[in-house]
Structure formats: structure tokens, C-alpha cells
Amino acid sequence: MTDTVDSAVRKFQKELNAGTAALVLLAILERSGDPLYGYQIAKQLEETTSGGVPAKQGTLYPVLRSLEAQGLLSSRVEPSVAGPPRKYYAITPVGAEVLAAWRDAWKHTRDFVDGTLEGGRS
């Protein structure tokens, strides 16, 4: 793979992730019902994707903090017996409303992109 291709693929993947990471995390926290902390969210991600995408916990935290700053998640810190305190995140009512709208926007964009890609094969 040439440098140009490699660099273009990294840029593209980064842009795709920027849009979809927040969607995926909100969906996981809605499904859970219970508040989850970072490690649990990473585990859920791995289970959902059959281990296909190893979630790096370090990449989750900036997204979780951004979602909290927007009022879509709430958090509380609880002491842990075995280590440092854990920060538990839960979806807020506004977060659930946003998730519903994001699901619709995702499906619309996904079908649009798939439509143009399939057009290219016919």
C-alpha cells in the first residue's frame, strides 16, 4: 500500500469514527439500562462485534466526556474495592431522544452511501 493510499484510508477511517463513535456508545448505554463504567462499555463493544473490533478504552473516554458535556449522558463516581474510583455513565432522557434521531440520520446516510456504491457495481 502506497503512502498516499495509506494516509487517505487513515483519514477516512478517522472521519467515519468521529461520526459513529458517539452513536455506538449511546446505543450501548441505552441497551444496558444500568450505568456502566469504561471497562464495561469496552467489553460490551467487543461482545456486540464478536471480538472483531477490539475497543481501546483510551479512545472511549473523550467521547464519553463530550456526550456528558452535551447533556446526553450523566455520570457518577463510585469507590471501587479493588482499585481507583470508577466513573459510571448513564443515558439521560435527552440522550435517548438524541439517540432516536441519530438512528434515523444514520440509516438515511447509510442507505444513501450504499445506494451510490451499489450503483457503481451495476
Add this chain to the structure above:
Amino acid sequence: MTDTVDSAVRKFQKELNAGTAALVLLAILERSGDPLYGYQIAKQLEETTSGGVPAKQGTLYPVLRSLEAQGLLSSRVEPSVAGPPRKYYAITPVGAEVLAAWRDAWKHTRDFVDGTLEGGRS
């Protein structure tokens, strides 16, 4: 729709578009085979999506220029009988290579996102 929800949806859509616009334009130019200018590309977009997404020509140009700067498109300007000169864009060999890699990255990310969203409904 509250301001928070509205603002979160706009932000999300903008991020999704940033990742997918370049993919869609490369796919259209590969399918075409012939070089196309902005208006033709916008028309192709509308046809592919059955008029569902009215493509704004103004939003295409920054993406086309960025793709050219990355070496994925080439362009040539030709005089037009009826109006200002037209800038025709064509996909380069490197662009075709990048498109193949982007298709794979898109499918992988799409299936990952769909997997987490479907997990939420079961």
C-alpha cells in the same frame, strides 16, 4: 425538537457527511468512466438516490478540491459554449486504489454500527 436535540443531530449529520462525501464522489466518478463537471456530478447523485437527497452543488466543490489535492482526482478546465468554463474531474489510478480501500473500511464500519444498533433492539 429541543435545541439540544436539534444541535446534536446537526453535529452528528455533519460528522457523518465529512466521512462519506468523499467516498460517494469517488464512487460516482469511477462509475462514470468519463470526466464530469460539478453539475453532472450533482445530477448523478440525485439519480442514484431517486431524488431523495437533493445535492447542493456548492457543497461538492470543497470535497472535489480536497480529493484533487490528495491526488485522487485530476481535473481539466474546458470552455463552455453557453457559459463560464467548466472544470471536469476524473478519478486517478491512485484514486481508484483508495476507493477500493474506502469501500472496505465503509462496509466494516457500517456493519459494526448496525451490529451495535441491532443489539439494542433485541
